[in-house]
């Protein structure tokens with residue numbers, strides 16, 4: 330194994346099962362000391378149980394690795410702080426954070442309760458904020474950090490019955506797009522994975538045969554590479570699962586630049602709709618300011 334994490338410390342949230350467990354075991358096998366966080370509730374966010382995180386730590390140790398459990402909820406600001414404190418108190422540093430903890434409360438939008446919305450946002454979006462907010466000063470201080478956020482094809486493309494989950498998962502992309510910029514000065518890369526794997530979360534939507542086949546271990550290679558020192562890209566979204574790896578991206582088309590002197594009204598937009606909407610030659614953007622800069626450049630050309 331040439332991609333190693335010797336001397337590094339990784340925190341994986343929701344690592345007591347499914348994908349998080351696979352990441353934790355892979356990282357530990359590559360020399361990382363791992364903080365295994367898991368609240369141990371059910372797939373809908375009810376209850377808690379320390380056995381989940383402890384079991385994965387036992388597995389890491391049985392394989393000759395190093396790990397420590399943490400049982401806090403990512404939804405709690407203090408919980409996020411405690412996870413980072415566990416890493417620093419136990420191992421003296423923190424290099425990698427994988428925000429992976431997740432729940433589902435799927436229901437068609439017209440039946441969605443405030444509780445369905447709030448609980449899903451609390452685990453996915455706030456649960457990434459709490460942990461990263463605590464880890465960020467550490468990354469700044471040591472001028473090194475690797476972050477993996479977890480979105481979903483539902484967050485990138487949308488999925489019926491998942492307004493709460495899809496919106497929270499799209500929120501990860503917004504969080505990544507800002508943190509990738511704020512991390513540049515501190516050698517801190519922030520990327521996002523959109524996994525597909527058979528776990529207890531997907532057991533309700535996949536036949537058992539598929540759950541058994543789509544092992545989380547098919548996702549782990551992408552995550553492990555992206556949180557390693559070898560990876561210098563930031564702000565990438567990688568869809569991974571079942572032997573497939575591909576980049577997904579939001580892009581901006583070339584559009585139409587009639588300028589401010591033109592007689593602009595809704596009819597002008599209607600007449601030019603195909604040009605405005607064309608994605609031919611579309612490119613991804615690095616930051617919001619590029620939009621205004623492009624507008625100004627187009628206007629300057631016309632002046």
Ligand SMILES: NC(=O)c1ccc[n+]([C@@H]2O[C@H](COP(=O)([O-])OP(=O)(O)OC[C@H]3O[C@@H](n4cnc5c(N)ncnc54)[C@H](O)[C@@H]3O)[C@@H](O)[C@H]2O)c1
Nearest residue numbers: 343346347348368369370402403430431481525526528530
């Ligand atoms: N499995 C897939 O195909 C798939 C697809 C897209 C996205 N995801 C995302 O991948 C991540 C992992 O999902 P999984 O499929 O391995 O599910 P999983 O249920 O097997 O694992 C999620 C883990 O998160 C833990 N968790 C939940 N709430 C928590 C909290 N408040 N604090 C700490 N831990 C908490 C759970 O106890 C559980 O062990 C989730 O963010 C999920 O949304 C999974």
